Amino acid sequence: MTLGSLLLVGSSLVWAPMGRAGTDRHEGGFLCTGSSRSHYDPPLTLEPRSTRVHADVTYTSCAVGPGRTVPATGSFDGVSPAAACLTLSGGRGEETVQYADGRRSLIVYDSATILRAAGVLALVQTGRVTEGRGKGHPARRTVTGPTRELSTGCLTSGLREGGNAVQLEVLP
Template identity: 65%
Template sequence: MLGRRGIAVTLGSLMLVGSALAWAPAGQAMTSEGGSVGCAGRSEGRYDPPLTLLPRPTHVHADVTYACTVTPGRTVSATASFDSDVPEASCVAVSGGRGTETVRYADGGRSLIVYDSATTVRVAGVLVVVQRGRVTEGRGQGHPAQRTVTGLPGELPTECLTSGLRGVSNAVELEIQP
């Protein structure tokens, strides 16, 4: 069980891992209206079929709410929809990094992002998934994108042993690079 100090050490470690995986400092990612965007928010994900201890093909869907900086000093809210078909998913591991995300900004803009790779790191129980891809339509078209999903430590849910884990809530960061 982690105490306050353990949680602080875990989150500090997570920040170091995240900074090592990042493409550019956040201040550089939000420089112009020409495509650079930095977002932070929360996702509510669902698994179909629910995750169990046995790996099987699974569809992952997440609804995301973001606060996005689209130019220095200008932040707009956004909602997003993420979908992926994972060839092998269980409560213990998820393989594959492909997926698509459609981001709809409150100012009327939109970005369609296709992710084609992912790196998964576990630090002191904290799961970090970094997905990389490219914006194929809308705001930031043609620019590289990086999506970082962070799952806080927890015990294996009892649902994994019975009916299956149907969903999860995570922190999400999105960067559309200049």
């Protein structure tokens, strides 16, 4: 319930009206929602350290035009400068999104903000679409999940992976 409330609040604050979809020249904004499975190298422990993050993303719905939605898959690679089991830090990264209609987007994220509320962490990354659908438009990627509690993995060999909800907005 708390995660759903944070997602609703977050999406209400950051949602932008969709523009016209179509050719790259006149393309407006769009919204994708889904989930991701992240992999951490080195694994997350109690001690913050620079960590490479790879995430496989499944966007179950991308509203790419008025009344038009398509699913998509994404691949995110980035570096978190100080990641640990109990904390999260943002960093730079790059995501390739492949849409079911055959189009794709390459998005480069250059900044991130961490939000904490009611036991939920939200990482909000901002950047720009550099290739494909939405080229030239600003992008915002919001990754949310429960605050990580100490697990056996964190206390021993480290947490190697985790799952989160993801929202991608390409703004008009």
